[in-house]
Amino acid sequence: MDELVQWLHVRLADDEAHARKDLWAADKATPGRWRARYGTNVAHSWVETESTPVLRLDATEHEADALLVARFQPEAVRKRAEEKLREVDAKRQLLAAYTQVAASDINEWEYANGYANALGMAVRLAALPYARRPGYQASWRPEAGPTT
Incomplete structure (x- = not known):
């Protein structure tokens, strides 16, 4: 043991x-509630807090990445x-x-x-x-x- x-x-x-x-x-980290913005109607995905950008991902295939990052409040x-x-x-x-x-x-x-x-x-x-x-x-x- x-x-x-x-x-x-x-x-x-x-x-x-x-x-x-x-x-x-x-x-x-940037304070506030984080949320992801993504979808087929936007050129890129990003994470923001109260309209302050935190992270921008230029490729649309990173939608899942943006969502995952935003979940880590x-x-x-x-x-x-x-x-x-x-x-x-x-x-x-x-x-x-x-x-x-x-x-x-x-x-x-x-x-x-x-x-x-x-x-x-x-x-x-x-x-x-x-x-x-x-x-x-x-x-x-x-x-x-x-x-x-």
Whole structure:
């Protein structure tokens, strides 16, 4: 499990870095509600906020790009980044608590009635969203509980 804890710390550092970049971008972005302008009746697509151009795309095949960019409202990006930073902090607290008792952890359902085992299960579950990233090991997947 030491390897899982170290691996998960790297994933959390990546998440934190991305969230901090998003916060920086939200602070520097043109304020206001963004919207996309595109269609077959215009020569180009663009993103604007209250008639202030933010981004212009000259080729009509970039309609989807304009729409996607406009969906990333600065205030919504800020909220998601702040939530991600809180999530990273919570997972780091979980890892710190688990590290103190990791030697007693057993990844078997029938023994999952102790503090170390419960924290170990929580760490394994916290790693599941990253299971498709390089380095994730199948042995880290939590044991399935008994079926009813």
